[in-house]
Amino acid sequence: MTPTMDLYQRLLEHFGPQKWWPAETRFEMMVGAILTQNVNWNNVETAIDNLKKEGCLTPMSIWEIEKAHLEELIRPTGFYRQKAARLKRLSRCVLENGGVDHFLRQENLRDALLEIKGIGPETADSIALYAGDRPIFVVDAYTMRIVKRAFGFEGSYDDVQDYFQNTVPTDIEIYKEFHALLVRLGKENCSKRSPVCDGCPVNPLCLLRKPSASIF
DNA sequence: GGCCAGGTGTAAA
DNA sequence: TTTACACATGGC
Structure with missing residues (x-):
């Protein structure tokens, strides 16, 4: 059992399955991935609702809608x-590649996504994993913070991604659930300044404590 | 009022 | 290769 899988097991036991990504369609997932960049998910839900009411959750409708109107919705x-x-x-690229399904089926999906200006590593990996069903581990700010506090591991996005991909079985469902659980833990126990999981010297509720020293 | 949120692109050191 | 900054709204 690797430390990362040990953490995964404990997170799953404590929080239960998170069932990500929260979206009705693959394209809605892709839209959500861009909208959630550096923003609370609550704000994204409001925007997604706005887009739904306008019937604006397809590549064609987003491509055709007036820019100023789209801006207001999001x-x-x-x-x-x-x-x-x-x-x-993104919508134009999807349309040029034969629609959502065909776009997501292309060989090097991650690279294709990264070529789109405004889609960086996390957004590309989120889409590749949750919409494209590729075995790619998503790294975000919470993940960086947690591996640093839990395992003392610091590195670039690619370093942290390798860290997980080398210690977690290559399993799409585990990748999906693990990332969601890390975000859940981050939101509740690993805020930027909260010392709750910062080395976990005291707090008995911290999920990052070793099992032997934890109430779990 | 200040901090933070499921980042990314650009420019300068 | 790293660091600083702009981009902007909403919840607590």
Whole structure:
């Protein structure tokens, strides 16, 4: 049992399955991945609702809608001018590649996503994993913070991604659930300044403590 | 009022 | 290769 899988087991036992990604369609998932960039998911839900009411959750509708109108619909997610442009670029790329299913089926999906301006490593990996069903481990700010505090591991995005991909079985369902659980833990126990899981010297509730020293 | 949120692109050191 | 900054709204 690797330390990462040990953590996975304890997170799963404590929080239960998170069933990510929360979206009705693959394209909605892709839109959500861009909208959630550096923003609370609550804000994203508001924007997704706005898009749904406008019937604007298809590549064609996003490509065709007036930019200013799109900006208003996604305003709650912040950075709305940038994100509107990113959604339009993504939609155009999807349309040029034969639609959502065909786009997601292409060989080097991750690289194709990274070529789209406004889609960086985390967004590309999220889409590749949750919409494209590729065995790629998603790294986000919570993941970085948690591996540093739990395992003393620090590194670049690629370093941390390798760290997980080398210690977790190559299993899409585990990858999906693990990332969701890390976000859950991050939100509840690993805020930026909260000392709750910072080495866990005292707090008996911290999930990052070793089992022997934990109430779990 | 200040901090934080499921990042990314650009420019400068 | 790393660091700083702009991008912007909403919850606590």
